[in-house]
Amino acid sequence: MTTHAPQTPRSVTLPTTLDEAVDALTAMPAAVPVAGGTDLMAAVNRGQLRPAGLVGLGRISEIRGWRYQDGHALLGAGLTHARMGRPDFAALIPALAAAARAAGPPQIRNAGTLGGNIASNAPTGDALPVLAALEADLVIAGPGGTRRELPVAHLLAGREMLGPAELIGHVRVPLLHARQVFLKATGRTGPGRATASVAVVLDPARRGVRCAVGAIAPMPLRPLEAEQWIAAHIDWDGGRVLAPEALTAFGEYVATACIPDPEPLPGSDERPAHPPAVLHLRRTVAVLARRALGRALS
Template identity: 80%
Template sequence: MTTHAAQTAQTVTLPVSLDEAVAALAAMPAAVPVAGGTDLMTAVNSGLLRPAGLVGLGRISEIRGWQYQDGHALLGAGLTHARMGRPDFAALIPALAAAARAAGPPQIRNAGTLGGNIVTAAPTGDALPVLAALEATLIIAGPGGARREIPVSHLLAGMEMLRPSEIVGFVRVPLLHAPQTFLKATGRTGPGRATASAAVVLDPARREVRCAVGAVAPMPLRPLEAERWVAGLIDWDGDRGLPPEACAAFGEYVAAACIPDPPPEMGSPMPEAGGGAEPAALPPAVLHLRRTVAALARRALGRALA
């Protein structure tokens, strides 16, 4: 179905299947896909983007739900934050549901989608640290019915890109059947973009703790050494409990890995032995961010283990 948006004289195509959407993009290379439009239309309205046409993804029912496949959930890219925030989804992937519930005010959560959050790849995208910790992959639809699968982290790191006329169809997420958490700091009351966020997932089958920190760098950061260290402390066959000091040490470890000390200046004196844990050279704002990340990681781990 093709209409013309009166205001901008753009061509708007509304396909009903992924392959139709890919074909529409291939036929109109200057067009861009639009899902909820919460990011895209903001860019259009502010004059940053003038797409020659739009391919709306809102009528593609196959990407608006989820299905089970080999111990994984195949999440449609068109799932809205509001849908992912509901209890049935939270029972499946609790950390992603928590991130969805935190993703902006209700009108944004009603329209904004998982696929849009990933493709926009903003540092403050709330789903992104969760997907990084879950080691999720993307199933991308291309011309001629082609499908390819890449790790979400490769797209976020710029190691792989969407090729012309490709569309993100699904996100494959392992079902871990274990606690997982997402926490976000906004620096204000009520909905807001993250100043820092942390996702922690337990993977008992692999005896792993996986953590990703969002909003402090262009893409979510995985503190791999801290993950391995804390996983080694957990009695996986027992109660999986950890003393509060271990959770606190994990928080510090994560924060130091994600917000490292600046390199020492030439000619600066060696730090004194037994000095404080916080290096004096860190500017106050960075120190505050590091403390925020430490608190988020400590609490996220504590809640996952509780």
């Protein structure tokens, strides 16, 4: 087996504005942006990545906070998980705060950022199902001071890519002023990568329930029919109470939509059984979805 000694990047640039960072990437196309470095430097240290240069995003103050904009929160891509986990942020976007609190051990949460979580696009990225359920948009900074908006789901599904000198500047999240829950299963106690995660978001203004399942596929999955079915069973003008059977049925609906039964074998009507590990994962998703909706409605 060939191993590569990690190489120190030849140039490190530390811009103080998004546009300067874009300019630095335009001037040096072989350089890569680095925010907290928790994913990128791990890849460098493993010898999987040898960037010719780094453009550090850590000194760009305009992407480290958030502000209100037309019923939305405009979140800077440089917000760390630790910052998003604090109570003031949790009051704003509770499910994203819960995901941030669950994202790895403290040293990762202190350094790792929202923008890095999205750009890494790992199936186990905890922020990703929440952003999918919230139907968030990305604000992308590009050459010449340009800004374009892109649904986060398009980037996560690979339908649109970041250009070579483009950066995620901000994430636009609608403020729904209703309960939202993120739950994660890790297969062990303590912090760990998700084996499955579920975000459930209530949208009372549209009488909608939005749900996304993370970690079980390359991108977060939205069980749209299950969302519509359960939304029709909720008494939006009353106490928003659901019978336990309806919660259980929602969990099963979500799990079966995300992990369908196998196709019948050719020439047969019989569907083969899933392997035990897949059945276990399906049960996990069903339990997470049931609990998440139950807590959102409680």
